[in-house]
Amino acid sequence: MPPELPCFFLLFLILCFSNTASSDELDSLLTLKSTLKSSNPNLFSTWIPSNPTCDFTGVSCNTARNVTEIDLSKQGLSGTLPFKAICSLPSLQKLAFGFNFLSGTISSQLLNCRNLRYLDLGNNQFTGSFPNLSPLSKLEYLYLNLSGFSGIFPWNSLSNMTGLIHLSLGDNPFDTAPFPKQITELKKLTMLYLTNSSISGSIPPEIGNLSEMSSLELSDNFLSGSIPVEITKLEKLWQLELYNNYLTGVIPVGFRNLSSLLRFDASNNSLGGDLSELKFLNQLVWIQLYQNNLSGEVPAEFGDFRNLVNLSLYSNNLTGELPQKLGSWAEFDFIDVSTNSLSGPIPPDMCKKGTMKKLLILENKFSGEIPASYANCTTLTRFRVSDNLLTGDVPAGIWGLPNVNIIDIADNQLRGSITSHIAKAKNLVQIYASNNDLSGYIPEEISGASSLLLIDLSENKLVGKVPESIGKLKMLNNLYLQNNQLSGNIPTSLGECLHLNDVNLAENAFSGEIPKSLGSLPTLNSLNLSQNDLSGLIPNTLSSLKLSNLDLSYNKLSGPIPKSLSMGAFKGNDHLCSSDIKSFRECSSRSRDYHTFVICLVLGLAILVALSGCYLYTKLSGGRKDKEGSFSLKDDYSWNMKSYHVLTFSEEEVLDSIKPENLIGKGGCGSVYKVDLKDGKELAVKHIWNFDFSDDPKKNRPSTPMLDKKYGSSRRVKEFDMEVKTLSSIRHINVVKLYCSITSEDSSLLVYEFLPNGSLWDRLHSSKKLTLDWQSRYDIALGAAKGLEYLHHGYERPIIHRDVKSSNILLDEFLKPRIADFGLAKIPQVNATNCDSTHVIAGTHGYIAPEYGYTYKVNEKSDVYSFGVVLMELVTGKRPIEPEFGESKDIVSWVSSKLKNRESVLSIIDSSIITPLKEEAIKILKIAILCTARLPELRPTMRSVVQMLEEAEPCQLVSIVVAKDGAKKIEENKEKF
Structure with a gap:
């Protein structure tokens, strides 16, 4: 035998075995491709048998040509992962599928990937619990954040992963559990992300064992107790985030040892003490400690921090002055120290580098003048200095900042005039300047600020006429000019501001007649022209308005009061007459x-x-009984009526109508009756017993206060009080009008306007279903959005509805929407204690935002999510929960699963929406998807939602042609559009 033959034979065997291994790996990768290809065909174009596996997109190999890495992150992939095939790759060390749309559960076959060092399944849509990870003992990087995992996480399995460097498990709805001490044994950890993962209890002192830690994020949990002093041992820490917990105590002594710290955020806790430990941390870039109980002064050393770009300390008890060099060294971004007791001058150089975006110092005791430097700070988007002790003239350039959204200088002692610079403020949305000493004229150039939604110049010393150019502000919603010295005629051009909702021109010297053009404002809800010198007739054009508030009192008006306006206020007009209002003379010559x-x-x-x-x-x-034998409301002989509008009906007329034959609906908070008044008007009355019949086996009314308490009186009274508190002050055309409340010891009644077309749910899903054309659906969506926008942004504190759904959107005779049912509404308090949190799931299945189900934390973004579901109902015609969606799935997940391609998206549009308008519907579907983002911070505000909806208004030409000639003609002439 030739000597070289054994060597050749050995080489042949090696090549054979090598090709066999490569063939197995190819099969595994092709199985993965077949599972995921449909969601991104282009990605897998290189995954073909004729190519070496190491040349497949997203695949890496070692020198032996064995697959070691699969990285298909951020590729838009959907479907389930074939872990059996994946984990048959013997050399696989890295598996990365983050930021996709993968679903399903994680099978135990993942545990066969024994050589994994890097696993990223984060930012996906998996379900179920995560398996015990103990076999994956070589893991160094584990990313499972924001993936939909729930249940009990196998914290014990972490003890076997002593080599872990990065651990990210946050933003998953795990079952609530104490801080896992197993983590404190992972001595190599440099990054730990447990934000929003339902961790409770205290932070253990053993946290100090993690000496390599550089980034520690424990925010949005249920952590309590104090920040352990042992945390000061983490000298490599550059980021510490503890916001939205229940931490108490003080910033621990020794915190100054964290000399590498760049970002510190412990906002929205109950921390006390002062900021003295932070004055030594001169590398800090980001300090966020808002909504705590901190006291003392802002350290003077903060003024020498060369890297500081972000300082947020609002809603504390801080005193003293801000360092005058604050923010002058770096490219400062923003400051918010609102709602404290800070005093002294405003630091002048925070915009020295020309990068500052937000200056928020409202509700303090700052004094002196507004530094002139901010008039040149063109990067500013928010300028809020209201409710201080500021004096002097407002720098002229402030009015013309090109990027500013809000100018808020209200409640100071500021002087000067509104300058012509305002024409440059193209992004200005809101002006709050009430209660100052501003003088001079409202300039013609105000029309240049074309984005204005709100102008509040009330309680100043403004003179002269309101310029006709104000009619060019086409987006204007609210105009408040009351209590000035304005004169001349009310500009007729106001009738061109078609989005006006609230107008208050009271306590001025306006003369002439009320412009007829005001009657053309389709959304006007409140009009106050009282205490002026207006004369002439009340225009009949106002009769077409749906006003919640009308005040024309103390003028010189004459003639008849239009019948439809009889609920307004007209006192002090001696020459008015009315056939409906008894306090005025009859409109008759006899x-x-x-x-x-x-x-x-x-x-x-x-x-x-x-x-x-x-x-x-x-x-x-003894009273009387109703048809079912239960006591009638007339058995109660002590009633208290509180009115919130001028009423044309009596308490008696309402009580007489609360009987079984007038019942039109029942809900979780009471029964609803329809009341037909003698004058032909209709009311809706919600009746709430101050006890719960469901707990009373006899279904009869308890007769004593003790029984009332036993059967839930306090809960029902609380629901009633909440709804009254919320609704009584609301004046908006898209929020249901509350006329009055009527209460007794046993019962509570809320008397509303009656809306004849029922709820949006009825019109979309019930036996009363209507075929709503797309224009009607769009109008309902926009109107409901404006109602919610008013609740969120129209008050000093937002009103959170907490039960937004299609059955709580009522429709009037013209299908105009009203937000209704405020039994669950909440008004958050800035200084609320932890016990103020609402730890009870409120809302309706299918509409509840995902974070609410496991954190119980309520904010405006919860309403935004629910509204996004309503938009999906309008677009698809589907209910929030349908059998066709699959088990444990709702409309949001169903829509998400249909976003693969254009054809799939078009298939979910309601079939009753004709083809030419489906493109319009897709615009709204995109907004709905933004509203239902998994992370609350990624959802838009309701103000942004309204703006997006207005931009998505259906093409008028398309709508007209559809209305006149139908879909066929659209198809014939589509080249014209």
Whole structure:
């Protein structure tokens, strides 16, 4: 045998075995391709048998040509992962599928990837619990954040992974569990991300064992107790985030040892003490400690921090002055120290580098003038200095900052005028300048600030006319000019501001007639022109408005009061007349005999007294029963009525109508009755018993206060009080109008306007279903969005509805929407204690934001999510929960699964929406997807939602052609569009 033959034979065997191994790996990768290809065909174009596996996109190999890495992150992939095939790759060390749309559960076959050092399944849509990871003992990097995992996480399995360097498990709805001490044994950890993962209890002192830690994020959990002093041992820490917990105590002594710290955020806790430990950390870039109980002064050393770009300390108890060199060294971004007791001058150089975006110092005791330097700070988007002790002239350039959204200088002692610079403020949305000493004219150039939604210049010393150019502000929602010295005619051009919702021009010297053009404002909800010198007739054009508030009192108006406006205020106009309002003379030329009038009045009073006596006798002698044998409301003989508008009906008229034949609906918070008034108007009355019949086996009314308490009186009263508190002050055309409340010991009634077309749910899903054309759906979406925007942004503190759904969007005779049912509403308090958190799941299945189910934390973004679901209902015609979606899936996950390609998206549009308008519907679907983002911070505000909806208004030409000639003609002429 030739000597070289054994060597050749050996080489042949090696090549054979090598090709066999490569063939197995190819099969595994092709199995992975077949599972995921449909969601991104282009990605897998190189994954073909004729190519070496090491040349496949996203695949890496070692020198032996064995697959060691698969990285398919951020590729838009959907479907389930074939872990059996993946983990048959014997040399696989890295598996990365982060930022995709993968779903399903994680099978135990993942545990066969024994050589994994890097595993990234984060930012996906998996379900179920995660398996015990103990076999994956070689892991160094583990990313499972924001992936939908739930249940109990196998914390014990971490003890076997002593080589872990990065651990990211946050933003998953795990079952609540104490801080896992197994983590404190991972001595090599440099990064730990457990934000929003339902961790409770205290941070263990053993946290100090993690000496290599550089980034520690424990925010948005249920952590309590103090920050352990042992945390000061983590000298390599550059980022520490503890916000949105229940931490108490002080910033621990020794915190100054964290000399590498760049970012520190412990906002929204209950920390006390002062900031003295931070004055030594001169590398800090980011300090966020808002909404705590911190006191003392802001350290003078902060003014020498050369890297500081972000300082947020609002809603604490801080005193003293801000360092005058604050923010002058670095490219400073923003400061928010609002709602403290800070004093002294405003630091002048925070925009020295020309990068500052937000200056928020409202609700303090700052004094002196506004530094002139901020008039040149063109990067500013928010300038809020209201409710301080500021004096001097407002620097002229402030009015013309090109990027500013909000100018808020209200409640100071500022002087000067609104300058023509305002024409440059193209992004200005809101002006709050009330309660100052501003003088001069409102400039014609104000029309240049074309993005304005709100102008509040009330309680100043402005003079002259309101310029006609104000009519060019087409986006204007609210105009408040009351209590100034304005004169001349009210500009007729206001009728061109078609989005006006609230106008208050009271307490000025306006003269002339009320412009007829105001009657053309389709969304006007509140109009106050009182205490002026207006004369002439009340225009009949105002009769077409749906006003919640009208005040024309104390003018010189004459003639008849239009019947449809009879609920307004007209006092102090001696020459007005009315056939409906008793306090005004009859609109008749015939004289009346005074004596005859007196006689009729006396007789009427006598009859009224007699009827009252009969009524009282009836009540005292036992009352009456309704058809079901339960007690009628008339058995209660002590009622208290509180009105929130001028009423044309009596308490008695309402009580008489609360009977079974008038019942039109029942809900979780009470029964609803329809009331037909004698004058032809209709009301809706919600009746809430102050106890819960469901706990009473006899279904009869308890008769004592003790029983009332036992059967849930306090809960029902709380629901009633919340709804009254929320609704009584609201004046918006897209929020249901509350006329009055009527209460007794046993019952509570809320009297609303009646909306004849029921709820949006009825019109989309019930037996009362209507075929809504796309324009109607769009109008409903925009109107409901404006109602929610008003709740979120129209008050000093936002009103959070907490139960936004299609059944709580009611429709009037013109299908205009009203937000209704505020039994779950919440108004967050800036200084709320931890016990103020609402740890009870409120809302309706299918509409509840995902974070609410496991954190119970309520904010405006929860409403935004629910509204996004409503938009999906309008676009698809589907209910939030449908059998076709699959088990444990809702409309949001169903829509998400259909975003693979254009055809798939078009398939989910309601079939009753004609083809030419499906493109319009897709625009709204995109907004709905933004609203239902998994992370709350990624969702837009309702103000942004309204703006996006307005930009998505259906093409008028398309709508007109559809209305006149139908879909066929659209297809024939589509080249014209």
